[in-house]
Amino acid sequence: MIDSKDFSEFLANRRSTRAFKSDPVDAKIIDELLEDGLTAPSWSNTRPFLVAVASGEVRDRISKDMLERWSVGSGMTSGNLKDKIKFLFTPKAWPLSDYPIMKPYPKSLQPRARRVGKELYGLLGVARGDKKARDAQWAKNYEFFNAPVEIFVFIHKGLSVFAANDAGLFAENLMLSAHAKGLGTCAQGAVAIWPKAVHEEFVIPKGYKLIYGIAIGYPDEAEVNTFQANRIGPEEISAKAK
Numbered sequence: 001m002i003d004s005k006d007f008s009e010f011l012a013n014r015r016s017t018r019a020f021k022s023d024p025v026d027a028k029i030i031d032e033l034l035e036d037g038l039t040a041p042s043w044s045n046t047r048p049f050l051v052a053v054a055s056g057e058v059r060d061r062i063s064k065d066m067l068e069r070w071s072v073g074s075g076m077t078s079g080n081l082k083d084k085i086k087f088l089f090t091p092k093a094w095p096l097s098d099y100p101i102m103k104p105y106p107k108s109l110q111p112r113a114r115r116v117g118k119e120l121y122g123l124l125g126v127a128r129g130d131k132k133a134r135d136a137q138w139a140k141n142y143e144f145f146n147a148p149v150e151i152f153v154f155i156h157k158g159l160s161v162f163a164a165n166d167a168g169l170f171a172e173n174l175m176l177s178a179h180a181k182g183l184g185t186c187a188q189g190a191v192a193i194w195p196k197a198v199h200e201e202f203v204i205p206k207g208y209k210l211i212y213g214i215a216i217g218y219p220d221e222a223e224v225n226t227f228q229a230n231r232i233g234p235e236e237i238s239a240k241a242k
């Protein structure tokens with residue numbers, strides 16, 4: 001049995017990795033991570049999700065394609081008319097995601113999202129109004145932060161929210177298993193903006209929708225990996241008694 005204090009510490013020590021060494025990850029290790037992911041509970045044991053594991057040339061092609069899309073797609077939030085027009089006339093760059101990735105957050109949740117953005121960009125020395133620097137940092141999502149493996153996670157639309165829930169349980173088990181092996185991970189909603197880029201490389205059965213990706217590899221010593229996102233306490237998620 002694992003000591004429960006050690007286990008809590010292990011959980012707390014997992015942090016999103018946003019800079020990876022280019023060292024490859026053995027396919028056998030990826031299989032072990034997937035197996036550990038599949039020990040998570042699931043709605044009627046259906047496992048209503050599907051993974052597309054991209055490494056090597058496939059990974060490189062998807063990354064190149066997404067970077068191309070982003071180089072024009074970043075124009076959608078630009079104050080520059082020329083960038084905006086280019087975006088409007090480049091259908092490939094349109095964020096035709098299966099789920100509304102770019103939708104504004106509910107008001108009550110905005111302060112938490114703003115805080116993590118402010119603190120992460122603060123660590124990286126990126127100023128709030130510096131769109132160019134912010135876009136360049138965001139673009140790193142499409143290099144998968146240099147991770148040699150990106151796992152794209154699809155969920156079956158027929159089980160709606162339960163499929164997303166089960167994918168999350170699977171993904172967390174997988175990410176903790178990676179953590180136990182000295183690997184870093186970063187869940188990436190950013191890569192779900194263009195499902196087509198993944199469909200061009202993998203056979204995705206009808207009904208499966210792209211929800212996010214997970215970058216996997218060995219963490220680099222870069223400063224960004226020292227980032228510690230704020231963690232709220234139980235009182236902040238507890239309903240008050242009537």
Ligand SMILES: Cc1cc2nc3c(=O)[nH]c(=O)nc-3n(C[C@H](O)[C@H](O)[C@H](O)COP(=O)(O)O)c2cc1C
Binds near residue numbers: 116187
């Ligand atoms: C579904 C999901 C999508 C995410 N998408 C991104 C992303 O696109 N880019 C990114 O840098 N981090 C992304 N993250 C990482 C979160 O920002 C991170 O988990 C959060 O700030 C807490 O930090 P921690 O993972 O280090 O504890 C995502 C996390 C989840 C669960």
